[in-house]
Amino acid sequence: MDVSRLTAIDVHTHAEVSSQGAASLSAELDAASSSYFKVEGRDRRPTLPEIATYYRERRMAAVVFTVDAESATGTEPVPNEEVAEAAAAHPDVLIPFASIDPFRGRAGVKQARRLVEEYGVRGFKFHPSIQGFFPNDRAVAYQLYEVIEETGAIALFHTGQTGIGAGVPGGGGIRLKYSNPLHVDDVAADFPHLRIILAHPSFPWQDEALAVATHKPGVHIDLSGWSPKYFPPQLVQYANTLLKDKVLFGSDYPVLTPDRWLADFEKLQIKDEVRPKILKENAARLLGLA
Numbered sequence: 001m002d003v004s005r006l007t008a009i010d011v012h013t014h015a016e017v018s019s020q021g022a023a024s025l026s027a028e029l030d031a032a033s034s035s036y037f038k039v040e041g042r043d044r045r046p047t048l049p050e051i052a053t054y055y056r057e058r059r060m061a062a063v064v065f066t067v068d069a070e071s072a073t074g075t076e077p078v079p080n081e082e083v084a085e086a087a088a089a090h091p092d093v094l095i096p097f098a099s100i101d102p103f104r105g106r107a108g109v110k111q112a113r114r115l116v117e118e119y120g121v122r123g124f125k126f127h128p129s130i131q132g133f134f135p136n137d138r139a140v141a142y143q144l145y146e147v148i149e150e151t152g153a154i155a156l157f158h159t160g161q162t163g164i165g166a167g168v169p170g171g172g173g174i175r176l177k178y179s180n181p182l183h184v185d186d187v188a189a190d191f192p193h194l195r196i197i198l199a200h201p202s203f204p205w206q207d208e209a210l211a212v213a214t215h216k217p218g219v220h221i222d223l224s225g226w227s228p229k230y231f232p233p234q235l236v237q238y239a240n241t242l243l244k245d246k247v248l249f250g251s252d253y254p255v256l257t258p259d260r261w262l263a264d265f266e267k268l269q270i271k272d273e274v275r276p277k278i279l280k281e282n283a284a285r286l287l288g289l290a
Helices: 027-036 048-057 080-089 102-119 138-151 169-173 182-190 206-215 233-240 258-265 275-286
Strands: 008-014 060-065 094-098 123-126 154-158 195-199 219-222
Touching: 008 258, 008 275, 048 060, 048 080, 048 094, 060 080, 060 123, 080 094, 080 102, 094 102, 102 138, 123 138, 138 154, 138 182, 182 195, 182 206, 195 206, 206 219, 206 233
Parallel strands: 008 060, 060 094, 094 123, 123 154, 154 195, 195 219
Antiparallel strands: none
C-alpha cells in the first residue's frame, strides 16, 4: 500500500455480504438500518471486490470487517477468512480487520490468534450492543483482549446508539447500555498496551468517550456513522486540540458513503493543520502504514 498516493484512510467499513450471498444481518434488521440511514438508490450490500473498486476509484484505503454476533442473533457472519483473503487480493486499498463473537470462548481466542498470524488481520471489531456483552466483562472477553494485545492488533468498539434495530419493536432486542464507552475505560486500564478505537460520536455518551480518549494513551476515536454536520461542538473542539493526533476518519460504508462524509467534513471548522491528520496521518500511524 502506497500511503503517499492515498487521499484518505477510512477506518470503518462493513462487509455485509459473503461471496455466497449470505448476509450478516437478518432481513428485518437490514431493512430497519437501511431506513434509519436513508440508504436509497444505491447498493446496500456491495461485495468485497466491489468495495475494493469503490475505494480504489477514490484513491482511498479502507479498513473492512464483518460483525460476528451469531450467539445473540443466530445469523452467521461473513467469514473473517473471506475478508482477509479479499484484502490480500486487493492490498493497495483494503486493510483486514476481523470480528469474533466473545461468547465463542476458547475457540474464539484460538481463531483470533490464527487470523493475525496466518491471515494478517490488523484488528478486531466488537459491537457490544449487537453481541450482547459488556466490554469489561472479564469472564466473557478478557482472554480475547489478551491475544489482541499480545499480537499488536487493534480493538475497535462500537460505542453509543446504533442504527441496527432502530424502529423495530423492542429495538430487535438490542440493548444500548452495552455500548457506553466508559465500559471500555476498564479495558484500557486493564490492558495498558492494547490499542483501542472508540467508533462513532458516542451519543448519548460523547463526553464519556472524550474523557476516556483524553485519559488513556492507547484510546482513539473514529468519526464514522454520522455526517460531520451533526458532530457535537465538544467533539469538534477536542478534535482540533487535545485529540488532534487520536481522531480518525471513518464513514460506516455502505450505510454512509465517504463521498457524503467528506463533503460535509469540508464545511466543518477543523484547523488546516489538523485536517490531514484526521483524514490519513493518524490512521497510517496507528495501523503501522506510515
